[in-house]
Amino acid sequence: RKEVEQDPGPFNVPEGATVAFNCTYSNSASQSFFWYRQDCRKEPKLLMSVYSSGNEDGRFTAQLNRASQYISLLIRDSKLSDSATYLCVVNRGTGGFKTIFGAGTRLFVKA
Amino acid sequence: DAGVIQSPRHEVTEMGQEVTLRCKPISGHDYLFWYRQTMMRGLELLIYFNNNVPIDDSGMPEDRFSAKMPNASFSTLKIQPSEPRDSAVYFCASSLDTSNYGYTFGSGTRLTVV
Numbered sequence: 656r657k658e659v660e661q662d663p664g665p666f667n668v669p670e671g672a673t674v675a676f677n678c679t680y681s682n683s684a685s686q687s688f689f690w691y692r693q694d695c696r697k698e699p700k701l702l703m704s705v706y707s708s709g710n711e712d713g714r715f716t717a718q719l720n721r722a723s724q725y726i727s728l729l730i731r732d733s734k735l736s737d738s739a740t741y742l743c744v745v746n747r748g749t750g751g752f753k754t755i756f757g758a759g760t761r762l763f764v765k766a
Numbered sequence: 767d768a769g770v771i772q773s774p775r776h777e778v779t780e781m782g783q784e785v786t787l788r789c790k791p792i793s794g795h796d797y798l799f800w801y802r803q804t805m806m807r808g809l810e811l812l813i814y815f816n817n818n819v820p821i822d823d824s825g826m827p828e829d830r831f832s833a834k835m836p837n838a839s840f841s842t843l844k845i846q847p848s849e850p851r852d853s854a855v856y857f858c859a860s861s862l863d864t865s866n867y868g869y870t871f872g873s874g875t876r877l878t879v880v
Binding site for chain 1: 799
């Protein structure tokens, strides 16, 4: 079992739709969490950090559930420009620092 | 801020040749990471440095790979000799720390070994 798992998708949604991705992690010692966005043939870019209390940035909302060991990303009012691969990232702080990138979830937003 | 700068953007080389990838991190970032991305394996951490010192190179595939960071503004990843299975996109990233801040990635070097 991978330490960080994501549904690879693809998710195909119409413009204006709300879409949600989940990411599960197996190491309970994980300390910090992020969502990155990667466009085709580009580098990953930090989208947002994920805080225990949940956080929102415009149309994007990230949440952390430590009890169930998953993080989520909700995108409201999807835009064509949201089409990308979304990578879940987990930092394991104990037992040696380690950052684990999920394999990513592909999103296609259609007109 | 120019961000993380990598060169070259693309490299095509013949099997057996030496390949050197270069990276300039963001000024003030104490951590530098080298990643490799392929369709099959996703993003893999190869090595990371803290204040120019290699901390964890357990992700380096084999002895053909080596990385250096002679100063705070420059790092290299060398493959010698290169093999077709090394074909991938190699990303350099830098960060203020390992946990609380995200990473800033460079644009990557797309390496093709024929």
